[in-house]
Amino acid sequence: MSGRDGRGEGDEGEMVGRVLVLNTGSSSVKYRLLAGAERLASGTVERIGEPGSPVADHEAALKIVATELADRGLGLDSPELTAIGHRVVHGGTTFTEPTLITEEVVRKIEELVPLAPLHNPANLAGIEVTRRLRPDLPQVAVFDTAFHSTISPAAATYAIDREVAERLRIRRYGFHGTSHAYVSREAAAAVGRPGGNVIVLHLGNGASASAVSGGRCLETSMGMTPLEGLVMGTRSGDLDPAVVLYLGRVAGMSLDEIDELLNRRSGMRGLCGDNDMRAVQERLAAGDRDARLAFSVYCHRLRKYVGAYYAVLGTVDVIAFTGGVGENSPLVRQTALDGLEAMGIAVDPARNARGERIVSPDDAAVKVAVIPTDEELEIARQTLGIISRTNRG
Numbered sequence: 001m002s003g004r005d006g007r008g009e010g011d012e013g014e015m016v017g018r019v020l021v022l023n024t025g026s027s028s029v030k031y032r033l034l035a036g037a038e039r040l041a042s043g044t045v046e047r048i049g050e051p052g053s054p055v056a057d058h059e060a061a062l063k064i065v066a067t068e069l070a071d072r073g074l075g076l077d078s079p080e081l082t083a084i085g086h087r088v089v090h091g092g093t094t095f096t097e098p099t100l101i102t103e104e105v106v107r108k109i110e111e112l113v114p115l116a117p118l119h120n121p122a123n124l125a126g127i128e129v130t131r132r133l134r135p136d137l138p139q140v141a142v143f144d145t146a147f148h149s150t151i152s153p154a155a156a157t158y159a160i161d162r163e164v165a166e167r168l169r170i171r172r173y174g175f176h177g178t179s180h181a182y183v184s185r186e187a188a189a190a191v192g193r194p195g196g197n198v199i200v201l202h203l204g205n206g207a208s209a210s211a212v213s214g215g216r217c218l219e220t221s222m223g224m225t226p227l228e229g230l231v232m233g234t235r236s237g238d239l240d241p242a243v244v245l246y247l248g249r250v251a252g253m254s255l256d257e258i259d260e261l262l263n264r265r266s267g268m269r270g271l272c273g274d275n276d277m278r279a280v281q282e283r284l285a286a287g288d289r290d291a292r293l294a295f296s297v298y299c300h301r302l303r304k305y306v307g308a309y310y311a312v313l314g315t316v317d318v319i320a321f322t323g324g325v326g327e328n329s330p331l332v333r334q335t336a337l338d339g340l341e342a343m344g345i346a347v348d349p350a351r352n353a354r355g356e357r358i359v360s361p362d363d364a365a366v367k368v369a370v371i372p373t374d375e376e377l378e379i380a381r382q383t384l385g386i387i388s389r390t391n392r393g
Protein backbone atom coordinates (compact mmCIF):
# COMPACT_ATOMS: atom_id res chain seq x y z
CA MET A 1 0.00 0.00 0.00
CA SER A 2 1.46 3.33 -0.98
CA GLY A 3 1.47 6.34 1.30
CA ARG A 4 -0.68 8.33 -1.04
CA ASP A 5 -3.67 6.13 -1.64
CA GLY A 6 -5.70 7.74 1.08
CA ARG A 7 -6.41 4.66 3.11
CA GLY A 8 -6.24 4.67 6.84
CA GLU A 9 -7.72 2.63 9.63
CA GLY A 10 -10.88 1.56 7.88
CA ASP A 11 -12.03 5.01 6.88
CA GLU A 12 -11.89 4.24 3.17
CA GLY A 13 -15.63 4.53 2.89
CA GLU A 14 -15.45 8.09 4.15
CA MET A 15 -12.99 9.22 1.47
CA VAL A 16 -15.72 10.09 -1.00
CA GLY A 17 -16.65 13.55 -2.14
CA ARG A 18 -14.67 16.42 -3.52
CA VAL A 19 -12.72 18.71 -1.22
CA LEU A 20 -10.84 21.90 -1.99
CA VAL A 21 -7.97 22.20 0.47
CA LEU A 22 -6.72 25.74 1.07
CA ASN A 23 -3.55 26.72 2.88
CA THR A 24 -3.72 30.49 3.04
CA GLY A 25 -0.44 31.86 4.36
CA SER A 26 0.63 35.44 4.93
CA SER A 27 2.10 35.82 1.43
CA SER A 28 0.85 32.76 -0.48
CA VAL A 29 -2.17 30.55 -1.06
CA LYS A 30 -1.64 26.86 -1.79
CA TYR A 31 -4.59 24.84 -3.01
CA ARG A 32 -5.38 21.28 -3.95
CA LEU A 33 -8.66 19.86 -5.21
CA LEU A 34 -9.12 16.21 -4.26
CA ALA A 35 -11.73 13.63 -5.21
CA GLY A 36 -11.20 11.06 -2.49
CA ALA A 37 -7.43 10.68 -2.57
CA GLU A 38 -7.14 11.63 -6.25
CA ARG A 39 -5.63 15.03 -7.04
CA LEU A 40 -7.74 16.86 -9.63
CA ALA A 41 -5.90 20.18 -9.50
CA SER A 42 -3.34 22.01 -7.42
CA GLY A 43 -1.35 25.21 -7.46
CA THR A 44 0.11 28.13 -5.57
CA VAL A 45 -0.47 31.87 -5.76
CA GLU A 46 2.53 33.73 -4.37
CA ARG A 47 3.78 37.18 -3.47
CA ILE A 48 0.47 38.38 -2.04
CA GLY A 49 0.65 42.02 -1.03
CA GLU A 50 4.33 42.39 -1.94
CA PRO A 51 5.49 45.59 -3.62
CA GLY A 52 5.04 45.36 -7.39
CA SER A 53 3.05 42.13 -7.14
CA PRO A 54 -0.12 41.87 -9.26
CA VAL A 55 -1.77 40.04 -6.32
CA ALA A 56 -2.88 42.83 -4.00
CA ASP A 57 -4.45 40.83 -1.18
CA HIS A 58 -5.92 37.48 -0.16
CA GLU A 59 -9.20 38.25 -1.89
CA ALA A 60 -7.34 38.74 -5.20
CA ALA A 61 -5.31 35.57 -4.59
CA LEU A 62 -8.40 33.45 -3.96
CA LYS A 63 -10.09 34.86 -7.04
CA ILE A 64 -7.06 33.64 -9.02
CA VAL A 65 -7.48 30.21 -7.45
CA ALA A 66 -11.20 30.25 -8.36
CA THR A 67 -10.39 31.25 -11.96
CA GLU A 68 -7.69 28.58 -12.33
CA LEU A 69 -10.17 25.97 -11.14
CA ALA A 70 -12.98 27.29 -13.35
CA ASP A 71 -10.68 27.21 -16.40
CA ARG A 72 -10.36 23.47 -15.86
CA GLY A 73 -14.10 23.02 -15.46
CA LEU A 74 -13.66 22.54 -11.69
CA GLY A 75 -14.98 25.91 -10.50
CA LEU A 76 -16.01 26.79 -6.98
CA ASP A 77 -19.63 26.82 -8.18
CA SER A 78 -19.41 23.16 -9.18
CA PRO A 79 -22.23 21.15 -7.58
CA GLU A 80 -19.77 18.26 -7.16
CA LEU A 81 -17.73 20.21 -4.63
CA THR A 82 -18.54 18.74 -1.19
CA ALA A 83 -16.58 21.05 1.10
CA ILE A 84 -13.60 23.31 1.58
CA GLY A 85 -10.95 22.37 4.13
CA HIS A 86 -8.86 25.23 5.50
CA ARG A 87 -5.54 24.84 7.25
CA VAL A 88 -5.59 27.01 10.37
CA VAL A 89 -2.33 27.32 12.28
CA HIS A 90 -3.41 28.02 15.85
CA GLY A 91 -6.41 26.44 17.56
CA GLY A 92 -5.21 27.21 21.11
CA THR A 93 -6.97 25.06 23.68
CA THR A 94 -10.30 25.97 22.05
CA PHE A 95 -10.05 23.66 19.04
CA THR A 96 -8.89 20.12 19.62
CA GLU A 97 -10.53 18.70 16.48
CA PRO A 98 -11.33 19.73 12.93
CA THR A 99 -14.33 22.02 13.17
CA LEU A 100 -17.20 23.01 10.88
CA ILE A 101 -16.86 26.75 10.36
CA THR A 102 -19.62 29.04 11.66
CA GLU A 103 -19.69 32.71 12.65
CA GLU A 104 -18.85 31.67 16.20
CA VAL A 105 -15.90 29.56 15.05
CA VAL A 106 -14.57 32.52 13.05
CA ARG A 107 -14.84 34.69 16.15
CA LYS A 108 -12.96 32.16 18.25
CA ILE A 109 -10.18 31.86 15.65
CA GLU A 110 -9.94 35.67 15.83
CA GLU A 111 -9.51 35.45 19.60
CA LEU A 112 -6.43 33.31 18.97
CA VAL A 113 -4.72 35.89 16.73
CA PRO A 114 -2.40 37.12 19.54
CA LEU A 115 -0.99 33.58 19.75
CA ALA A 116 -0.29 33.41 15.99
CA PRO A 117 -0.22 37.02 14.76
CA LEU A 118 1.23 36.19 11.33
CA HIS A 119 -0.72 33.05 10.53
CA ASN A 120 -4.25 33.15 11.91
CA PRO A 121 -5.21 36.44 10.19
CA ALA A 122 -4.13 35.02 6.82
CA ASN A 123 -6.05 31.80 7.47
CA LEU A 124 -9.10 33.87 8.43
CA ALA A 125 -8.82 35.96 5.26
CA GLY A 126 -9.03 32.74 3.23
CA ILE A 127 -12.05 31.56 5.20
CA GLU A 128 -13.86 34.88 4.84
CA VAL A 129 -13.38 35.09 1.08
CA THR A 130 -14.49 31.52 0.35
CA ARG A 131 -17.49 31.86 2.65
CA ARG A 132 -18.55 34.90 0.66
CA LEU A 133 -18.00 33.12 -2.67
CA ARG A 134 -19.87 29.96 -1.60
CA PRO A 135 -21.98 30.71 1.50
CA ASP A 136 -23.91 27.45 1.08
CA LEU A 137 -20.85 25.19 1.07
CA PRO A 138 -19.65 23.46 4.27
CA GLN A 139 -16.21 24.69 5.27
CA VAL A 140 -13.99 23.02 7.84
CA ALA A 141 -11.03 24.39 9.80
CA VAL A 142 -8.22 21.87 10.37
CA PHE A 143 -5.84 23.11 13.05
CA ASP A 144 -2.06 22.61 13.10
CA THR A 145 -2.17 22.40 16.88
CA ALA A 146 -5.11 19.99 17.27
CA PHE A 147 -3.23 16.68 17.06
CA HIS A 148 -1.04 17.80 19.97
CA SER A 149 -3.97 18.68 22.24
CA THR A 150 -3.62 15.25 23.86
CA ILE A 151 -0.19 15.95 25.39
CA SER A 152 -0.40 15.73 29.18
CA PRO A 153 -0.27 18.76 31.51
CA ALA A 154 3.22 17.55 32.45
CA ALA A 155 4.32 17.95 28.83
CA ALA A 156 2.32 21.08 28.06
CA THR A 157 3.16 23.22 31.09
CA TYR A 158 6.14 25.57 31.28
CA ALA A 159 7.57 25.86 34.78
CA ILE A 160 6.76 29.55 35.23
CA ASP A 161 4.33 31.41 37.48
CA ARG A 162 0.99 29.71 36.90
CA GLU A 163 -1.14 32.82 37.19
CA VAL A 164 0.92 34.59 34.53
CA ALA A 165 0.92 31.53 32.30
CA GLU A 166 -2.83 30.98 32.53
CA ARG A 167 -3.78 34.61 32.08
CA LEU A 168 -1.62 34.93 28.96
CA ARG A 169 -2.28 31.41 27.60
CA ILE A 170 1.43 30.56 27.81
CA ARG A 171 1.84 26.81 27.41
CA ARG A 172 3.11 24.31 24.85
CA TYR A 173 0.74 23.80 21.90
CA GLY A 174 2.86 22.16 19.18
CA PHE A 175 2.52 22.62 15.41
CA HIS A 176 2.73 20.56 12.17
CA GLY A 177 -0.02 18.46 13.77
CA THR A 178 -1.65 17.46 10.49
CA SER A 179 1.64 16.02 9.29
CA HIS A 180 2.37 14.24 12.58
CA ALA A 181 -1.14 12.72 12.54
CA TYR A 182 -0.78 11.46 8.97
CA VAL A 183 2.81 10.24 9.21
CA SER A 184 2.44 8.52 12.60
CA ARG A 185 -0.55 6.55 11.32
CA GLU A 186 1.12 5.63 8.02
CA ALA A 187 4.38 4.64 9.76
CA ALA A 188 2.64 2.41 12.29
CA ALA A 189 0.72 0.73 9.47
CA ALA A 190 3.88 0.39 7.34
CA VAL A 191 5.56 -1.73 10.03
CA GLY A 192 2.43 -3.74 10.80
CA ARG A 193 1.87 -2.07 14.17
CA PRO A 194 -1.23 0.07 13.74
CA GLY A 195 -1.72 1.87 17.03
CA GLY A 196 1.94 1.29 17.96
CA ASN A 197 4.51 3.67 19.43
CA VAL A 198 5.97 6.10 16.91
CA ILE A 199 8.56 8.86 16.95
CA VAL A 200 7.92 11.22 14.03
CA LEU A 201 10.70 13.53 12.83
CA HIS A 202 9.18 16.13 10.50
CA LEU A 203 12.21 17.85 8.96
CA GLY A 204 11.37 20.58 6.46
CA ASN A 205 12.24 24.27 6.63
CA GLY A 206 10.47 24.15 9.96
CA ALA A 207 11.20 20.99 11.93
CA SER A 208 9.46 19.19 14.77
CA ALA A 209 9.38 15.83 16.52
CA SER A 210 6.51 14.01 18.16
CA ALA A 211 5.99 10.94 20.31
CA VAL A 212 2.75 9.12 19.45
CA SER A 213 1.19 6.11 21.15
CA GLY A 214 -2.02 4.42 20.05
CA GLY A 215 -2.67 7.33 17.68
CA ARG A 216 -2.46 9.86 20.53
CA CYS A 217 0.28 12.45 20.69
CA LEU A 218 2.17 12.39 24.02
CA GLU A 219 4.94 14.89 23.32
CA THR A 220 6.02 17.31 20.64
CA SER A 221 9.00 19.59 20.24
CA MET A 222 7.43 22.88 19.17
CA GLY A 223 5.96 24.88 22.03
CA MET A 224 3.91 28.00 22.46
CA THR A 225 5.30 29.01 19.06
CA PRO A 226 7.10 27.08 16.31
CA LEU A 227 10.45 28.39 17.60
CA GLU A 228 11.05 25.71 20.24
CA GLY A 229 12.72 22.36 19.69
CA LEU A 230 14.81 21.12 16.79
CA VAL A 231 17.34 23.15 14.80
CA MET A 232 15.50 24.43 11.69
CA GLY A 233 16.34 26.15 8.41
CA THR A 234 16.32 29.63 9.90
CA ARG A 235 15.03 29.11 13.49
CA SER A 236 17.19 28.37 16.51
CA GLY A 237 15.01 25.79 18.22
CA ASP A 238 15.83 25.26 21.93
CA LEU A 239 17.77 28.06 23.57
CA ASP A 240 18.44 29.21 27.12
CA PRO A 241 15.68 31.84 27.56
CA ALA A 242 18.25 34.05 29.30
CA VAL A 243 19.96 34.51 25.92
CA VAL A 244 16.97 36.70 24.99
CA LEU A 245 17.48 38.81 28.14
CA TYR A 246 21.18 39.09 27.42
CA LEU A 247 20.59 40.21 23.83
CA GLY A 248 18.26 42.91 25.14
CA ARG A 249 20.25 44.11 28.13
CA VAL A 250 23.83 43.69 27.01
CA ALA A 251 23.56 43.93 23.22
CA GLY A 252 20.76 46.52 23.34
CA MET A 253 18.66 44.71 20.75
CA SER A 254 14.93 45.46 20.48
CA LEU A 255 12.32 42.71 20.77
CA ASP A 256 11.71 42.91 17.02
CA GLU A 257 15.41 42.52 16.33
CA ILE A 258 15.64 39.50 18.62
CA ASP A 259 12.54 38.02 16.99
CA GLU A 260 14.13 38.44 13.59
CA LEU A 261 17.46 37.00 14.76
CA LEU A 262 15.93 33.86 16.28
CA ASN A 263 13.28 33.19 13.63
CA ARG A 264 15.01 34.24 10.41
CA ARG A 265 18.75 34.40 10.95
CA SER A 266 19.35 31.38 13.16
CA GLY A 267 19.21 27.62 12.63
CA MET A 268 21.24 26.36 9.68
CA ARG A 269 21.32 29.82 8.12
CA GLY A 270 22.72 31.37 11.27
CA LEU A 271 25.28 28.62 11.73
CA CYS A 272 26.67 28.46 8.20
CA GLY A 273 24.86 30.94 5.96
CA ASP A 274 22.78 28.33 4.11
CA ASN A 275 19.31 27.23 5.22
CA ASP A 276 18.87 24.71 2.40
CA MET A 277 20.06 21.28 3.55
CA ARG A 278 21.16 20.35 0.03
CA ALA A 279 23.59 23.29 -0.03
CA VAL A 280 24.80 22.47 3.49
CA GLN A 281 25.52 18.87 2.47
CA GLU A 282 27.39 19.94 -0.68
CA ARG A 283 29.60 22.20 1.39
CA LEU A 284 30.04 19.47 3.97
CA ALA A 285 31.24 17.08 1.27
CA ALA A 286 33.71 19.74 0.10
CA GLY A 287 35.15 19.96 3.63
CA ASP A 288 33.60 23.28 4.68
CA ARG A 289 34.05 23.73 8.45
CA ASP A 290 31.02 25.96 9.09
CA ALA A 291 28.78 23.51 7.25
CA ARG A 292 30.28 20.67 9.29
CA LEU A 293 29.49 22.39 12.58
CA ALA A 294 25.97 23.31 11.41
CA PHE A 295 25.28 19.74 10.31
CA SER A 296 26.56 18.29 13.56
CA VAL A 297 24.49 20.69 15.68
CA TYR A 298 21.40 19.74 13.62
CA CYS A 299 21.95 15.99 13.98
CA HIS A 300 22.97 16.15 17.64
CA ARG A 301 19.71 17.93 18.52
CA LEU A 302 17.75 15.30 16.59
CA ARG A 303 19.47 12.44 18.39
CA LYS A 304 18.77 14.08 21.75
CA TYR A 305 15.06 14.26 20.95
CA VAL A 306 14.99 10.64 19.78
CA GLY A 307 16.45 9.61 23.14
CA ALA A 308 14.04 11.80 25.07
CA TYR A 309 11.00 10.52 23.19
CA TYR A 310 12.15 6.94 23.59
CA ALA A 311 12.01 7.60 27.33
CA VAL A 312 8.58 9.25 27.05
CA LEU A 313 7.18 6.25 25.14
CA GLY A 314 8.97 3.46 27.01
CA THR A 315 9.10 1.31 23.89
CA VAL A 316 9.32 2.37 20.25
CA ASP A 317 7.98 0.48 17.23
CA VAL A 318 9.06 2.88 14.52
CA ILE A 319 10.95 6.12 13.97
CA ALA A 320 9.51 7.93 10.93
CA PHE A 321 11.39 10.54 8.91
CA THR A 322 9.37 13.00 6.84
CA GLY A 323 9.52 16.50 5.30
CA GLY A 324 11.96 17.65 2.60
CA VAL A 325 15.06 16.77 4.66
CA GLY A 326 13.66 13.67 6.36
CA GLU A 327 12.43 12.18 3.07
CA ASN A 328 15.48 13.05 0.96
CA SER A 329 18.59 13.06 3.11
CA PRO A 330 20.06 9.63 3.84
CA LEU A 331 22.97 11.41 5.54
CA VAL A 332 20.73 13.12 8.10
CA ARG A 333 18.90 9.86 8.87
CA GLN A 334 22.16 7.95 9.21
CA THR A 335 23.96 10.58 11.29
CA ALA A 336 21.06 11.38 13.63
CA LEU A 337 20.59 7.70 14.53
CA ASP A 338 24.27 6.72 14.54
CA GLY A 339 25.44 4.84 17.63
CA LEU A 340 21.99 3.97 18.98
CA GLU A 341 22.31 0.21 18.41
CA ALA A 342 22.06 -0.44 22.16
CA MET A 343 18.54 1.05 21.98
CA GLY A 344 17.65 -1.32 19.14
CA ILE A 345 17.93 1.48 16.59
CA ALA A 346 19.93 0.96 13.40
CA VAL A 347 19.93 2.09 9.78
CA ASP A 348 20.82 -0.22 6.88
CA PRO A 349 23.18 1.80 4.66
CA ALA A 350 22.00 0.37 1.32
CA ARG A 351 18.29 0.67 2.10
CA ASN A 352 18.86 4.15 3.48
CA ALA A 353 20.76 5.28 0.39
CA ARG A 354 17.94 3.99 -1.82
CA GLY A 355 15.37 5.76 0.35
CA GLU A 356 13.27 2.64 0.80
CA ARG A 357 10.13 2.84 2.90
CA ILE A 358 11.81 0.85 5.69
CA VAL A 359 15.50 1.66 6.05
CA SER A 360 16.32 -0.38 9.19
CA PRO A 361 17.76 -3.92 9.01
CA ASP A 362 15.21 -6.76 9.16
CA ASP A 363 16.27 -7.78 12.67
CA ALA A 364 16.17 -4.28 14.19
CA ALA A 365 13.92 -4.00 17.26
CA VAL A 366 12.97 -0.45 16.28
CA LYS A 367 12.02 0.08 12.64
CA VAL A 368 13.11 3.23 10.83
CA ALA A 369 10.75 4.41 8.07
CA VAL A 370 10.73 7.12 5.41
CA ILE A 371 7.16 8.36 5.05
CA PRO A 372 6.40 11.21 2.62
CA THR A 373 4.02 13.53 4.40
CA ASP A 374 0.77 14.64 2.77
CA GLU A 375 -0.88 17.39 4.75
CA GLU A 376 -3.41 18.26 2.04
CA LEU A 377 -4.66 14.68 1.85
CA GLU A 378 -4.95 14.58 5.64
CA ILE A 379 -6.89 17.87 5.67
CA ALA A 380 -9.24 16.50 3.00
CA ARG A 381 -9.75 13.29 4.99
CA GLN A 382 -10.46 15.16 8.20
CA THR A 383 -12.79 17.55 6.37
CA LEU A 384 -14.82 14.70 4.89
CA GLY A 385 -14.83 12.98 8.27
CA ILE A 386 -16.49 16.01 9.85
CA ILE A 387 -18.96 16.40 6.98
CA SER A 388 -20.06 12.77 7.11
CA ARG A 389 -20.38 12.88 10.91
CA THR A 390 -22.44 16.08 10.66
CA ASN A 391 -24.67 14.54 8.01
CA ARG A 392 -25.24 11.46 10.14
CA GLY A 393 -26.52 13.86 12.75
Ligand code: ADP
Pocket: 203, 204, 205, 206, 233, 275, 276, 277, 278, 279, 281, 323, 324, 325, 328, 329
Ligand atom coordinates in the same frame (compact mmCIF):
# COMPACT_ATOMS: atom_id res chain seq x y z
P1 ADP B 1 8.55 23.22 4.07
O1 ADP B 1 8.80 23.12 5.55
O2 ADP B 1 8.69 24.61 3.55
O3 ADP B 1 7.32 22.49 3.60
P2 ADP B 1 10.02 21.03 2.87
O4 ADP B 1 9.37 19.99 3.70
O5 ADP B 1 9.77 21.03 1.41
O6 ADP B 1 9.80 22.48 3.43
O7 ADP B 1 11.60 20.90 3.12
C1 ADP B 1 12.50 21.82 2.61
C2 ADP B 1 13.92 21.35 2.97
O8 ADP B 1 14.13 20.06 2.38
C3 ADP B 1 15.02 22.25 2.45
O9 ADP B 1 15.93 22.55 3.50
C4 ADP B 1 15.71 21.40 1.40
O10 ADP B 1 17.07 21.65 1.35
C5 ADP B 1 15.47 20.02 1.92
N1 ADP B 1 15.68 19.03 0.87
C6 ADP B 1 14.96 18.82 -0.25
N2 ADP B 1 15.54 17.86 -1.01
C7 ADP B 1 16.65 17.47 -0.35
C8 ADP B 1 17.69 16.51 -0.60
N3 ADP B 1 17.69 15.78 -1.71
N4 ADP B 1 18.67 16.39 0.31
C9 ADP B 1 18.70 17.12 1.43
N5 ADP B 1 17.76 18.04 1.73
C10 ADP B 1 16.74 18.21 0.86
